[in-house]
Amino acid sequence: MSTAEANKTIVRRYFEMFNSGDFTQLPNIVTEDYGDKLEGQASGIAVIRSYLEGLKASFPDFTWTIEQIISEGDRVAVMNRVTGTQVNDFGDIKATGNRVDFAAFQFYRIANGKLAEHWEVADFAKFQEQLTAKSGATAFKSFQNTLKS
Amino acid sequence: MANTTTGEAAKAVVRRNTEEVQGKGNFAIFEELFAKDFVDHTPQPGRTPDREGARELYHVLRAAFPDFHAVIHWQAVDGNLVTTFKTYHGTHKGEFFGLSPTGKSIQFDTVDAMRVRNGQITEHWGVANLFSLMEQLGALPATIKT
Numbered sequence: 001m002s003t004a005e006a007n008k009t010i011v012r013r014y015f016e017m018f019n020s021g022d023f024t025q026l027p028n029i030v031t032e033d034y035g036d037k038l039e040g041q042a043s044g045i046a047v048i049r050s051y052l053e054g055l056k057a058s059f060p061d062f063t064w065t066i067e068q069i070i071s072e073g074d075r076v077a078v079m080n081r082v083t084g085t086q087v088n089d090f091g092d093i094k095a096t097g098n099r100v101d102f103a104a105f106q107f108y109r110i111a112n113g114k115l116a117e118h119w120e121v122a123d124f125a126k127f128q129e130q131l132t133a134k135s136g137a138t139a140f141k142s143f144q145n146t147l148k149s
Numbered sequence: 150m151a152n153t154t155t156g157e158a159a160k161a162v163v164r165r166n167t168e169e170v171q172g173k174g175n176f177a178i179f180e181e182l183f184a185k186d187f188v189d190h191t192p193q194p195g196r197t198p199d200r201e202g203a204r205e206l207y208h209v210l211r212a213a214f215p216d217f218h219a220v221i222h223w224q225a226v227d228g229n230l231v232t233t234f235k236t237y238h239g240t241h242k243g244e245f246f247g248l249s250p251t252g253k254s255i256q257f258d259t260v261d262a263m264r265v266r267n268g269q270i271t272e273h274w275g276v277a278n279l280f281s282l283m284e285q286l287g288a289l290p291a292t293i294k295t
Contacts, residue, residue, distance in 0.1 A: 070227030
């Protein structure tokens with residue numbers, strides 16, 4: 001397998017791990033000093049572990065679906081969809097039950113067969129909009145309450 | 150495996166669009182670089198997913214931010230697909246999404262993928278951090294401010 005293909009494979013494994021929610025393989029997939037360039041995010045495997053676990057705690061069905069994956073040199077670029085349901089609180093946003101579905105791009109630098117650095121641009125505007133939209137259930141409940149009063 | 154020459158040439162086509170068309174408003178180059186049957190898989194709301202839609206969007210951006218330009222961080226190519234990670238910069242001097250000019254300097258990250266065939270851009274997929282842009286312009290509705 002070429003380096004480019006091997007690099008794609010390690011990224012695919014990372015996505016599959018996230019989707020499964022079982023992070024025991026994390027040390028075999030990301031480096032100890034994993035540098036996540038996401039705004040406000042510190043480096044290190046402990047940070048990324050708690051970040052991923054936190055996402056899954058709020059959105060247990062959070063799924064990253066790879067739509068395109070390209071590799072050159074030590075870089076891999078991924079275009080993916082992010083889908084999930086906000087079953088539990090997310091930061092200070094109370095559980096809404098809302099479904100989110102938005103697009104994102106990721107870049108990874110691979111070193112010694114592991115993910116060493118990460119950059120991301122996601123459609124946070126759509127994420128925010130879907131998260132803060134009143135869910136159908138709430139709107140319906142409010143309608144029912146109006147009828148009762 | 151990608152042919153290196155083809156890959157580098159494909160990157161150069163995408164870079165030329167970013168720097169000359171988006172960054173300098175040279176629309177003659179747009180006509181040269183965009184294939185007649187260009188398809189935008191992620192058009193902005195209200196724009197057609199074709200060459201006309203892309204041209205219009207670039208005009209809107211240049212009118213709103215006359216010094217609009219991108220700093221390209223890096224590009225990767227695989228076959229005929231080029232991915233570019235860049236940060237756009239500009240000064241808000243014209244109307245944008247219904248917002249009057251604020252004079253603010255803005256910047257936002259974007260990643261896109263473009264397919265290049267016979268020296269022309271045939272397809273586009275992109276994600277821009279418009280959330281950050283609207284935040285910088287002070288345009289987020291109060292209900293979604295965090």
